[in-house]
Amino acid sequence: MGITDKLKFKLNRRAGIIALLGSVLLIGGGSAAVYYTQGGDGQSATPGSGQRGPGGRRGDRAGNRPQPVKASEAKLGDLDIVVSALGTVTASNTATVKPRVDGQLIRINFREGQQVKSGDLLAEIDPRQYQIQLDQVSGQLTKDEALLAAARVDLERYRNLLSKDSIAKQQVDTQEALVRQYRGVVEADKAQVDNARLQLGFTRVTAPAAGRLGLRQVDVGNNVRAADATGLVVITQTQPINTVFAIPAESVGNVVNKIGKGETLAVEAWDRDGRTLLTTGKLLSVDNQIDVATGTVKLKAEFANKDNSLFPNQFVNIKLKVETRAASLLVNTAAVQRNAEGTFVYVINREEQTVDPRPVRLGPTNGEVVAVDSGLKVGDLVVVDGADRLRPGGKVDVLSTDGKSNADERKTDTGEGNQGGERRRRRDAGEEKASTASPAPQAGAEPSAAENPDRPRRARDESNGNTAGGAPTQTAQAAPEGERRGQRRCAPENIANDPEAAARCERFRKMREGGRRGE
Numbered sequence: 166m167g168i169t170d171k172l173k174f175k176l177n178r179r180a181g182i183i184a185l186l187g188s189v190l191l192i193g194g195g196s197a198a199v200y201y202t203q204g205g206d207g208q209s210a211t212p213g214s215g216q217r218g219p220g221g222r223r224g225d226r227a228g229n230r231p232q233p234v235k236a237s238e239a240k241l242g243d244l245d246i247v248v249s250a251l252g253t254v255t256a257s258n259t260a261t262v263k264p265r266v267d268g269q270l271i272r273i274n275f276r277e278g279q280q281v282k283s284g285d286l287l288a289e290i291d292p293r294q295y296q297i298q299l300d301q302v303s304g305q306l307t308k309d310e311a312l313l314a315a316a317r318v319d320l321e322r323y324r325n326l327l328s329k330d331s332i333a334k335q336q337v338d339t340q341e342a343l344v345r346q347y348r349g350v351v352e353a354d355k356a357q358v359d360n361a362r363l364q365l366g367f368t369r370v371t372a373p374a375a376g377r378l379g380l381r382q383v384d385v386g387n388n389v390r391a392a393d394a395t396g397l398v399v400i401t402q403t404q405p406i407n408t409v410f411a412i413p414a415e416s417v418g419n420v421v422n423k424i425g426k427g428e429t430l431a432v433e434a435w436d437r438d439g440r441t442l443l444t445t446g447k448l449l450s451v452d453n454q455i456d457v458a459t460g461t462v463k464l465k466a467e468f469a470n471k472d473n474s475l476f477p478n479q480f481v482n483i484k485l486k487v488e489t490r491a492a493s494l495l496v497n498t499a500a501v502q503r504n505a506e507g508t509f510v511y512v513i514n515r516e517e518q519t520v521d522p523r524p525v526r527l528g529p530t531n532g533e534v535v536a537v538d539s540g541l542k543v544g545d546l547v548v549v550d551g552a553d554r555l556r557p558g559g560k561v562d563v564l565s566t567d568g569k570s571n572a573d574e575r576k577t578d579t580g581e582g583n584q585g586g587e588r589r590r591r592r593d594a595g596e597e598k599a600s601t602a603s604p605a606p607q608a609g610a611e612p613s614a615a616e617n618p619d620r621p622r623r624a625r626d627e628s629n630g631n632t633a634g635g636a637p638t639q640t641a642q643a644a645p646e647g648e649r650r651g652q653r654r655c656a657p658e659n660i661a662n663d664p665e666a667a668a669r670c671e672r673f674r675k676m677r678e679g680g681r682r683g684e
Contacts, residue, residue, distance in 0.1 A: 232562065261400075275381075
C-alpha cells in the first residue's frame with residue numbers, strides 16, 4: 166500500500182469517527198430537549214407553569230405542592246357603621262379669674278389644680294379703702310334722709326295752713342317740689358351706698374364657674390388691677406367635657422337625619438394610637454355650614470369624663486357610630502384582593518383543598534371587618550394570608566381558620582400516641598447505647614468506689630451480675646435487653662421514693678426466681 170492509500174485510509178477513518186460523534190451528540194441533544202420540554206415526567210411544560218430543570222422541581226413547588234395559607238370563614242353578624250375623625254378636646258367652660266377692683270393682693274385661698282365650685286373664695290384684696298368709701302356714702306345718705314324728713318314735716322304744716330286760707334297756695338307747691346328733690350337725693354345716695362358695698366364685695370375674688378384650677382399667675386403682695394390681661398388663675402370645666410371634630414360632608418346627611426328623628430348617636434374617644442378606648446359619650450350638636458376649604462363639617466360631642474381621662478386641648482381619635490346593620494355577611498378585610506376588574510377574594514374548596522378567585526361587592530367597613538353585599542355566602546372559607554402565591558385551581562394547605570390552628574386535627578389523624586411511643590423507643594435505644602458503650606469488667610471482679618467514685622451503684626451492681634433483690638444474673642453484656650432494662654428500673658435509687666415501682670420490681674424478681682427454679 167502506497168503512501169497515498171495510507172493517507173486516504175486515515176482520513177476516511179477520522180471522518181467516520183467524527184460522524185459517529187456528531188450522531189451521538191445529536192441524539193443526546195434531542196433527548197435532553199424532549200426531557201426538559203416535558204418537565205422530566207412526561208408532561209408538557211407550558212409557559213408560565215413554573216416548571217424548571219430535571220424532575221420539574223420548580224413545577225412541584227409552584228404547581229403540585231400545596232401552598233400554606235391562613236383562612237377565615239364568612240359569617241353573619243351586626244356591623245356598626247362608624248365615621249372616624251381626629252378631634253380636639255375642649256373644656257365645657259373656660260374662665261380667666263380677674264380682679265374687678267384695684268388693690269393689693271393680701272390672701273390666696275386656693276391650690277393649683279384644685280377642683281372648685283362656683284362661688285368658692287379664691288383670693289382677697291385689701292378692702293380698707295372700699296370700706297371707707299362705703300362709710301362716706303352711708304353718712305351722706307343719712308344726712309339727705311334727715312333733710313327729706315324735715316321737708317315732709319313742713320309740707321304737712323303748709324297744707325294745714327292752706328286749708329285755713331292762712332298762706333298762699335304757691336308756698337305749698339314750692340314745699341312739695343322741695344320734698345321731691347330731697348327724695349331724689351336720697352335715692353341717689355342709696356345707689357352710691359350699694360355701689361360702694363359692691364366694690365367692697367369685689368375685694369373677695371370668687372370662682373365664676375365650677376372646674377379645675379390652673380397655675381397661679383400672681384403671688385400675694387402684688388398690686389392687681391381690673392385691667393390686667395393675665396388675671397389670677399384660669400378655671401376649666403372638665404366634667405362634662407366636649408370634643409370638636411370634623412367629618413366629610415358626604416356623611417353629614419345621615420347624621421343630621423338621625424338627629425332630626427331624636428336619636429342619640431354614640432361617640433367613642435380613643436387615644437392617638439387608636440388602641441385604647443378612653444371614654445364614651447354622645448353627639449351634642451352639628452355646625453350650620455360646611456368648611457369650603459376642607460369639605461368637612463364640625464361636630465361637637467359631650468363626655469361625662471368622670472375619671473378625668475380627657476384633658477383640654479388633647480388630640481383623640483373619634484369614632485361616631487351612625488347606625489348598625491343587622492345580619493350582614495362579614496369577612497376579614499385581609500381577604501379582600503384588588504385587580505383591574507375590581508375586588509375579589511380567594512375561596513377555598515373544602516373537599517378538594519383548592520382555591521378559586523371570586524369577585525365580590527363590598528359594603529361598609531369597621532376596623533378589620535368588612536360587609537360583603539354580594540359574591541359570597543355564609544360559611545365560605547376565604548384566604549386571609551398567603552394569597553400572593555396562589556393561582557386559580559391551585560392546591561392549598563390551610564394552617565389555621567379564624568386564628569385557630571389546625572395542628573390539633575393533624576395530630577388526631579396521625580396519632581399522637583405513636584409519636585410518644587417513638588420517643589420512648591428512641592430513649593430506650595439511647596440508654597442501650599450508653600450501657601454497651603462502657604467497658605465490661607471481668608467476671609467476678611468488682612470495681613471499687615475509689616477506682617470510679619462517680620460510677621452509679623446501679624451500674625456497679627449490673628456489672629457484678631447482681632439485681633436490686635440480690636439474685637445473681639448474667640453479665641450486663643449477655644443479659645437480654647428487656648432484663649437489663651428491668652435491672653436499671655429496679656435500682657435502689659430509682660425505687661426509693663416510689664412504692665408502686667418497688668412493688669413491681671419485687672414481682673419482677675419473684676418471677677425471675679421462679680423461672681430459674683423451673684430451669
